[in-house]
Amino acid sequence: MPELPEVEVVRRGLAEHVTGRTIKLVEVRHPRAVRRNLGSLPDQLVGERIRCVSRRGKYLWLPMAGDQIALVAHLGMSGQLLVQPREAPDGKHLRVRIDFSDDGPQLRFVDQRTFGGMMTAGLVPDNAGGHVPDIISHISRDLLDPVFDEVACITRLRAKNIEIKRALLDQSLISGIGNIYADEALWRAKLNGRRSTGALSAPKIHELLKHAKSVMTQALGQGGTSFDALYVNVNGESGYFDRQLSAYGQEGEPCGHCGSLIRREKFMNRSSFFCPRCQRRSPNPRPQDKV
């Protein structure tokens, strides 16, 4: 499942392969792959030159020269952005094909479960002298963004009364974190995801965010996390971080901190993995609290 590290791996690959190229043809093969788009994707993009490749959280976008519009992409559950030779066969799940005027390798959006999509958007100024697509201006900056404002983020979190895992997954509060890294960060911080944000101290949230950032940085160093061929970089290669997960997917395995068996629980229509001893729903008793 592509989360921040996986999307960043894709961004780097795209930056290397599509920057500076001019779009010659856009072929939409599946209507669901293009959403929230005003007008036709090909009409808006043909003839435009890609200036660079940007990312915020799990969103990618390609600003076109002039910084007026961008091609925005979200990989969803199973989306892939692949750079492939023109003669490579069309796969079953090919959704969008982009051809360039240099007749070099194509950019292909491939998506089995069609939770991902592409769209064009207008670029508007952000709060740091750059630009951001208007349709994702509600997405918060992510933990690897140099302009991420941690103090403001912690204040916002503590002003709410929602479960901390739900907050980690809310892209308008902090972006880039999905189910896997949420569980890993909570495990490292020894926090139960159902604890309420309003009841957590600022230092504790700071510690949690620090773990979230470090686990994603480590995953990025490994090329991301993939359990199967559904998440791959632009060359179709998988990452290796799945070999180092401590909580996610580890039901029945001993906790790396205390040896208790990792438990799985339903949460928000998905699974949460946590240590029942290290990550108690009520705060862990401190030594002076013992009788």
Add this chain to the structure above:
DNA sequence: CATAGATCCTGTATGC
């Protein structure tokens, strides 16, 4: 407004 829950989708795995 704030929060909680349902929904979209399809390939793979599991159970009877």
Add this chain to the structure above:
DNA sequence: TGCATACAGGATCTAT
């Protein structure tokens, strides 16, 4: 072997 069901989950929409 075959059929049914569970599961994966990001973002968005709807309900309370």
